[in-house]
Amino acid sequence: MKDVILTASFRKKFPGGPGIVADDLHIGGGITVLFGASGSGKTTILRCLAGLETPDDGKITFSNQVWFLKNGKVFLPPRKREVGFVPQDYALFPHLTVAGNISYGLQELPANERTARVTETLRWLGLDGLEHRLPHELSGGQQQRVALARAVVRRPKLLLLDEPLAALDTPTRLRLRGELRQLLRQLGIPTILVTHDRFEALALGDDVVVLHNGKNVQQGATAEVFSRPVNLAVAEITAVETIQPGKVLQVHDGLASIVVGSTQLTALAEDLPVGVSHAYACIRAEDVVLVRADEVQSSPRNRLSATVRVLVRDGPLVRAELDCGFLLTALLTEPACLELALEEGDQVFALVKASQLHLIPFTP
Amino acid sequence: MSGAEWQLVGFSLRMALASLLLILPTGLALAWWLARTNWPGKALVETLVSLPLVLPPVVTGLLLLQLFGRRGPVGSWLHNTFNCDVVFTWRAVVIALAAMSLPLFVRAARTAFEEVDVKFEQLARTLGAGEWRVFFTITLPLAKRGVLAGTLLAFARALGEFGATIMVAGNIPGRTTTLPVAIYQAVENGEDAHAWTLASVSAVIAFAAVFVSERLQRQRK
Numbered sequence: 157m158k159d160v161i162l163t164a165s166f167r168k169k170f171p172g173g174p175g176i177v178a179d180d181l182h183i184g185g186g187i188t189v190l191f192g193a194s195g196s197g198k199t200t201i202l203r204c205l206a207g208l209e210t211p212d213d214g215k216i217t218f219s220n221q222v223w224f225l226k227n228g229k230v231f232l233p234p235r236k237r238e239v240g241f242v243p244q245d246y247a248l249f250p251h252l253t254v255a256g257n258i259s260y261g262l263q264e265l266p267a268n269e270r271t272a273r274v275t276e277t278l279r280w281l282g283l284d285g286l287e288h289r290l291p292h293e294l295s296g297g298q299q300q301r302v303a304l305a306r307a308v309v310r311r312p313k314l315l316l317l318d319e320p321l322a323a324l325d326t327p328t329r330l331r332l333r334g335e336l337r338q339l340l341r342q343l344g345i346p347t348i349l350v351t352h353d354r355f356e357a358l359a360l361g362d363d364v365v366v367l368h369n370g371k372n373v374q375q376g377a378t379a380e381v382f383s384r385p386v387n388l389a390v391a392e393i394t395a396v397e398t399i400q401p402g403k404v405l406q407v408h409d410g411l412a413s414i415v416v417g418s419t420q421l422t423a424l425a426e427d428l429p430v431g432v433s434h435a436y437a438c439i440r441a442e443d444v445v446l447v448r449a450d451e452v453q454s455s456p457r458n459r460l461s462a463t464v465r466v467l468v469r470d471g472p473l474v475r476a477e478l479d480c481g482f483l484l485t486a487l488l489t490e491p492a493c494l495e496l497a498l499e500e501g502d503q504v505f506a507l508v509k510a511s512q513l514h515l516i517p518f519t520p
Numbered sequence: 521m522s523g524a525e526w527q528l529v530g531f532s533l534r535m536a537l538a539s540l541l542l543i544l545p546t547g548l549a550l551a552w553w554l555a556r557t558n559w560p561g562k563a564l565v566e567t568l569v570s571l572p573l574v575l576p577p578v579v580t581g582l583l584l585l586q587l588f589g590r591r592g593p594v595g596s597w598l599h600n601t602f603n604c605d606v607v608f609t610w611r612a613v614v615i616a617l618a619a620m621s622l623p624l625f626v627r628a629a630r631t632a633f634e635e636v637d638v639k640f641e642q643l644a645r646t647l648g649a650g651e652w653r654v655f656f657t658i659t660l661p662l663a664k665r666g667v668l669a670g671t672l673l674a675f676a677r678a679l680g681e682f683g684a685t686i687m688v689a690g691n692i693p694g695r696t697t698t699l700p701v702a703i704y705q706a707v708e709n710g711e712d713a714h715a716w717t718l719a720s721v722s723a724v725i726a727f728a729a730v731f732v733s734e735r736l737q738r739q740r741k
Contacts, residue, residue: 206646207646234642243639247642251661261647
């Protein structure tokens with residue numbers, strides 16, 4: 157992780173609601189994703205960072221400047237935090253034009269510089285020609301970009317995005333996902349982004365913080381967290397399709413043998429502390445390869461004889477539920493499915509690399 | 521209509537407009553305060569603000585008379601500091617109209633402010649705006665229709681005020697007599713035609729103000 161620029165530890169409880177805990181959050185440069193199911197406290201944490209909510213206690217520090225210290229001893233108001241905040245519904249000022257919205261935060265600049273800044277931002281985001289429109293005259297994608305423009309035109313020190321793509325329809329969301337990443341890269345402003353969508357987290361985040369019941373349960377590089385969840389809760393939140401309890405048989409030469417149901421599997425032993433007897437076997441559906449015949453020369457350590465129980469079409473992908481002594485989910489493309497002539501009830505072989513079988517130890 | 525009648529209508533309109541100058545700043549501040557903040561004793565202030573709506577107008581007038589009379593706390597101060605007398609002058613008319621119309625304005629403006637989503641105000645703060653700027657560039661423009669509707673209602677109410685006006689300003693023709701007071705006087709004197717002319721003018725202005733006010737509040741969304 158890069159240099160830490162923001163540290164936060166605080167609690168916030170709403171009357172009748174769950175308590176939100178941000179414990180020892182440390183955010184570096186780049187794009188950090190706060191990831192978790194709805195109700196996990198992501199939005200509250202973001203609003204506390206923006207200064208729109210006051211935590212009950214704790215501390216928030218941004219590059220040597222204290223933003224919040226408990227008991228109201230320090231509370232830097234939002235207008236002094238120099239953050240760019242984009243809420244989930246954008247909250248574009250309905251009575252101001254696109255240009256009026258974008259220039260709202262440029263009050264202290266002279267008029268000509270303000271116009272130049274707005275024009276530059278409009279062009280950068282491909283919004284030229286829309287400056288005189290009112291927010292309700294824009295498409296969802298355009299609204300999203302105006303909200304982003306309004307936040308970044310002030311050149312904030314920190315950008316806070318709450319579910320930036322959630323208000324859009326699916327095709328627009330998918331198109332803008334890649335675009336947003338590029339825009340955020342170009343900006344180079346440290347960004348904290350909240351999402352409950354793991355594809356969005358994977359596509360946008362350099363680092364990810366997984367929140368569960370208002371608690372920070374795992375933090376690290378995105379790919380690392382998603383492929384190596386530290387515990388069952390994280391594995392479930394990050395939606396690992398197959399999570400099966402198993403018994404550890406032996407550990408030898410860095411490889412672990414584990415029995416799940418009646419099937420023996422091989423995994424890397426690096427996640428397994430010495431002397432552990434039980435572990436969950438976690439397999440991502442996209443890491444499962446299906447073949448018709450048991451090719452002798454396939455490299456994956458785990459070759460499982462499987463029966464196709466259910467095939468479910470999911471966009472361009474097909475989700476296959478397999479029975480191989482335990483329930484295993486595989487994800488393959490429609491053409492691949494056709495090529496294999498896959499039907500429910502078929503006998504196939506499922507291949508899983510040892511490195512893609514992740515183990516989470518537990519005590520039964 | 522005779523020249524004297526026109527003059528009377530003009531005077532009444534000027535008095536009602538002058539009372540708006542008192543109502544707008546006080547009413548906006550009060551409405552915002554009630555809509556956006558919470559404090560102990562708020563219910564008491566709410567009740568006090570709305571009281572003139574239901575209190576007999578002559579009672580409000582009596583209170584104002586006590587307050588602004590030359591021996592009253594405010595009246596004596598004004599007399600000693602500015603050598604300015606209030607009671608039985610046009611100033612008393614303006615104050616009476618303002619006191620009687622303020623509740624209507626505050627109620628309308630408060631509702632309008634409450635309907636403005638605080639998310640816009642919060643976002644403006646993250647963009648560096650202070651509280652005054654948030655109010656004048658976000659809250660007030662977004663509550664514009666309701667505030668305007670309340671202004672028209674208050675104006676119409678001021679034009680029709682009788683009880684409090686006659687208590688503090690009396691009935692001095694050409695100096696403190698307003699439309700409703702003149703109508704009462706005309707009926708007393710048996711000048712029915714005169715009374716009906718003035719009554720029609722009152723009705724037309726009141727109808728127009730309430731009509732526009734209602735339309736503003738309906739169109740709001």
